[in-house]
Amino acid sequence: MKFKKIGNKWIVRIDKGEEIVQTLKQFCKENKIKLGTISGIGATDRVTIGLFNAKHKQYHSKELIGDYEIISLSGNISTMNEEIYLHLHISLSDSKYNAYGGHLNSAVISGTGEIVIEEIGGKIEREFNEEVGLNLLFQEKNKTN
Numbered sequence: 001m002k003f004k005k006i007g008n009k010w011i012v013r014i015d016k017g018e019e020i021v022q023t024l025k026q027f028c029k030e031n032k033i034k035l036g037t038i039s040g041i042g043a044t045d046r047v048t049i050g051l052f053n054a055k056h057k058q059y060h061s062k063e064l065i066g067d068y069e070i071i072s073l074s075g076n077i078s079t080m081n082e083e084i085y086l087h088l089h090i091s092l093s094d095s096k097y098n099a100y101g102g103h104l105n106s107a108v109i110s111g112t113g114e115i116v117i118e119e120i121g122g123k124i125e126r127e128f129n130e131e132v133g134l135n136l137l138f139q140e141k142n143k144t145n
């Protein structure tokens with residue numbers, strides 16, 4: 001992995017064999033990036049994507065192995081229980097140029113990953129919402145958000 005900071009943006013190259021979610025989480029932790037947006041492109045050969053079933057409040061996931069272009073990686077950085085929390089979605093295309101995607105659980109880079117993180121000064125904590133079944137942005141009782 002390599003990176004360069006320009007203004008409030010971080011340009012990050014993720015290398016072959018590195019897993020995107022863990023690499024970016026560690027990167028944000030080391031550089032104290034607690035709030036921001038993530039966008040990127042690249043290639044992966046092992047990816048796990050998910051779909052949230054809103055009715056049953058459960059995530060379903062699927063592992064895909066093969067050559068995939070990462071058409072678009074997008075998401076955000078926040079915190080939960082003071083820990084860095086990434087929420088990422090991904091669009092992929094396969095050898096037939098079909099596209100699909102979902103919530104990103106993990107993806108191992110096969111070629112390169114070219115990511116831009118835009119840092120937003122400040123911090124927003126997440127909190128689990130029982131009604132929705134997800135960790136939502138903002139704490140209901142915390143006036144500092």
Ligand code: FE
Pocket residue numbers: 087088089103104
């Ligand atoms: Fe999601």
